[in-house]
Amino acid sequence: MSSETGAEVRASDAALIERLVQRDEAALATLYDRYAGMLSSVLNRILRDSQAAEEILQDIFFQLWRTASQFDASRGSLPGWLLVIARNRAISRLRRHNPAAGDELNENAVALPFNFESAMAQQQLLGRVKGALESLPQEQRAAVELAYFEGMTHSEIARRTGDPLGTVKTRLRSAVETLKRTLQPMMSQGI
């Protein structure tokens, strides 16, 4: 949840990244306030260990501080990159292996055509994503959650649930198609 209230003018992510490159600590603090809650939530959901989640959270923002000059805002979205990195690192920690080598800023353009830069927009998105996920049939939702939050592959999900591999693949594909259809209006509006 952002704490930028009052008559303060909100700086865009791109402007804050430019200030990070100039070693402006206040810009890092602002980006932290903007996105730490969102990242902390997904890290805790995956790891169920608040200490490990906080270690990774600090590490991600320190990496952002060190390598801000490599981030090209025109190639990708900062919150998108942060979410992908947070999820990848949490899954790596969960599965006790080193983070993927593809963690570098310039190798992970993540397109996220949403306005994430305000508390209101984050809240609106949160409500719609939760709604979209809850609208899925239970077995599809469970498969998506096992893949995204537990880091399981098709075959691992099949072993966990006891369902045939083909069934799991079909469920995941149907679920993703439904999610895309549900979220598409938001993408069109660029909320």
Added chain:
Amino acid sequence: MNGHPTREEDFDLYALGALEPEEKQAIESHAASCGECARKLAEEQGRIALLALAAPLVNPSAAVKQRLMQQVRAAASSHGPARAAKESDRAGGFFGRWWTAVLVPAGAMLVLATIFLWNENRQLDKQLADLHAAMQQQQQQLREAREVADLISSHDTITVALAAQPGMSGGAAHVMYNSKMGMLMYEGELAPAPAAKSYQLWLVPAAGNPISAGVFNPVSGQADHWMMKLPQGISPKAFAVTLEPAGGMPQPTGPKVLVGAVS
């Protein structure tokens, strides 16, 4: 497949993390040399990343931010000693006489000790001031976060979209307002105001004169965002942004730039 060794749905499943290692490797290898697939992959990763928002909200402890900022400062200051050593090397040629071999090191040590102690003292003062400021900031952030959460989660809160008026320079905004709490949150994007002018947000009550809800001067390309306390119990029929003389006016006098009626 149109020459691409991957199926469209595999991008979704890649982003979801459900592909087997060899399938994942095949997509990464192909996307590394195919701009079109790299773009599609980026889009799917962004779309699937939204699933993270379904996680229950868990805010990190205030200590994480504090540790992060300390880590950043420590990294910045680690360059200092190397620079100091170089400067010391350059200064070494000035002292050639034999007695300087005794007096100069002693004097230098005294000076260094004094500087060290003075610097330690200054750093402790600064750390204390930083901690105090961080605590105050965290308390303020906590209060503000609670206000935002209360406003957003309340069933009484209304959201009104403000649309640009014909002949004006465009822009758009949203207002969230809770009459019982007397809380208003504004978020919008407008072109910078002309010279000697400011924008002013108004709550237009069902009865009575408009109430000012903020004067602002947008910066190009940046959104404005704030919360404001207003008198409680006012029932609005609309919200509007007008262009006023710099600093705002007690009542609207200028043209309406954005207007949103309460449905």
